[in-house]
Amino acid sequence: MLSRIRNWLRKDDLPGGYELLPASGADHDQRAHHLATLPHVPAPIPPASYAIALVEFAERASYYGVGGVFTNFIQRPLPPGGNGAGAPAEGSEATPGALGRGLQVSTALTGLFTLLAFTTPLLGGALADMRWGKFKTIVIGTAIAGIAHVVLVYAALPSVLQANMAFFPFLVSLLLLGGSTGLIKANIAPLMAEQYTPEGDYLATLASGDKVIVDREATIQRIMSSYYHSINLGAFAAIASTFAEKYVGFWLAYLIPGAIFLLMPPILYAVYPHLAPAPPPSSSPLVDAYHLARRAVAAKPGDERGEREHGSRDEAEAAQALEACKLFAFFAIYNIADGGLNSLMTSLAGSMTTHHPLIRRNPFAIVVSIPLLNKFVYPALEARRIAHGPVRRVVVGFILAAAGMLWCALIQWAVYHTSPCGYSATSCEEVSPLSAWLVVPAPLLAGLSESIAVVSALELAYTMSPAGLKSIVTSLFLFTQAISAGIVLIFVPVMRDPALVWPFFLTAAFTALASAGVWKRFKYLDTAAH
Template structure:
């Protein structure tokens, strides 16, 4: 059976099944359009017309008894979700493929008898290097890169949520990333290293690459979640005869597990780039991630017309900051509730953006801040997981490696995750759900 065709909103490209995304009432030259004229205008202005996604199952919502007794399963992800995972794979491959070389490039000097591109003589125990600025400088610059790569996404997310939308933000970030990769390759050219110009070009490339990552990273996962075809719980009978509930949360969880797996698969490119620096030089080590990175614009162009693109609806981060400001000044969360503001303040004294949230948002924000205490363990985790990388590389450089790159050890984290994610996603988690074992907080 053919799915019904739906119009895509002419401004945003998002599905407009309920006519809620298009402006209402529509106007043309400041003149309101009739219903018939509005439909004609939407049809002419739509960027594409495509079949609506079919909801899995027989369409019947579960009863309370079924919710309590039946197993939750995930629906099937559309092919567009896998293309988005490919985008993340390529972006993360370029990120980790380059950043894994930073320690040696900055810390170690050009090896004696090498080829001038940073590679040591074959058969020697020397380590690849270029700038020779020492451990402290290497740690400082790589920490700067990590800091920027994890803080710029806050601003990238706000930009996507308030102005550009997720797809445009990803696209602009991708274009910026191309510049960063070109600069890193230039920094690895033997002549640039020999003339002492590599440090400036390298730092520029490092900062630009972090900025590109900050625009891409916060939008890819939400864009993936937007593609989920399951929007409510529905009953489905499996070929085995078991009746289950197709659940939106389980569907997105499964999609995100594949997404996370793609991230760590991309991180494995660092194994290849460490051998590139060891055997050929840094120019090749930086070039290979740049080539993989070019999959990002190709994949985005391939999937663009099939994506569900939702319009910017405002930033929760900005709303949370505004609510927090009111709560601090008034020393009360209730003071930030729109109902309280309208009852206690005159119109001219009311906050400018208070109508962008509702009373429920205040309670949700309080709950979120309380739950954030769970993330305090990440501080300890990152000290162990990332804080020791420079020391680990430095120690490995002093050991007998017999041709193995000293920066190879840090890849075991990604290898472990790649092995475990399919086991957890396809074995452990479904088994736990089958026996109604829930580890939610």
């Protein structure tokens, strides 16, 4: 098996029929003519990048698979008449459970797990860029997570649960798994993109004799799409874990994502000899970025003398990375529209008839939309010379997310006006006659927006950061999710009946304003890229 993987990884990045010629080799006028008239196409994704995407799939299957059943495992006790592994008796409507620690402990520990997953990428990015390198950091994170999975399955064994000895090993595994997430997640996307080595656009001759421009930006975009696609394929592991906890027990619910996680070590072993050379870890780019940021804060408006005096190439690259981070700040608002109010959305659906697990449709929308965007939408835009740079795509993604929140506000308003309890619909024992299927467009819009906006942000994180800061800049983008979660947490006390229309409406309004802010402040990046 490993030998087949290695043979596949040895394939050239480009299929037969491509003859790549540097565009800079032609004279300036001819080069400009080619860039303006020839079709721009992405290069094939390097096999090593696909292999690393499989690593991300396994890691995300592990994360979502176990995280999806943590709440029941912690909060609820072993069901009476169950099999002793957490599953209720056959035919029972009881909810699976294990530790019986209650809602507060469950909320605290699941919140801690999420917080670790959101914040430790900062550590993972810093260690990769300054000390260990991306691949070694991923390997160390994989080893820690592997230990966590073994301990987690042990904590869920029926004999351990029935002896009331499961809490401590479970807590250890939760901390190890949450902490290891950051070591892996901050480095997968930049390592995938790093495998595409050309530094600019190229003129290529196809087997048919047609000439095309192999576009680096389009290639990085496709690689990031593949990365994000693998994340959301992994998210479907939560479905298997949910069925396992209900019909077999928590040991199987944890074993399934753990078994998928075991894909990571052999893939990492096979791909390592085929990775593109990477710059050695160094603290210098981070130091340059720190000094640049400090001067930017201290400088008076219009004072450009310092910039001219310190205008080295390294600092210019650090300044570009700082611009990317400024754009990422807008994602602290976007993330609230894109999943930050999922609990309210689930509650909304629960106040309606025909309740379905709507949260699962977000990954489904992403898994379906990414190939469609790459195969049909973006090539069609390119063929018609319609500009669709990363900033434009971010703006479109923001608008789609805002539309999803506005739709939820309208549905919540309709539920209040059709519920037997009126503006107390959330706590009402009866439900609105409206179908929960009316909520489905919101997660579908959110999933489509992620496929466009988040993929574009990851592309910017890679292309706008110097070699020594790519993992750190990516981790800063991921950290915006922690900021968004904190903002939502602040307003949780006021998110209740009869005012649940307002969280959706205000989130839609602020996300729409953020889209305008992104375009006004950063549209020049699309112009500069072309």
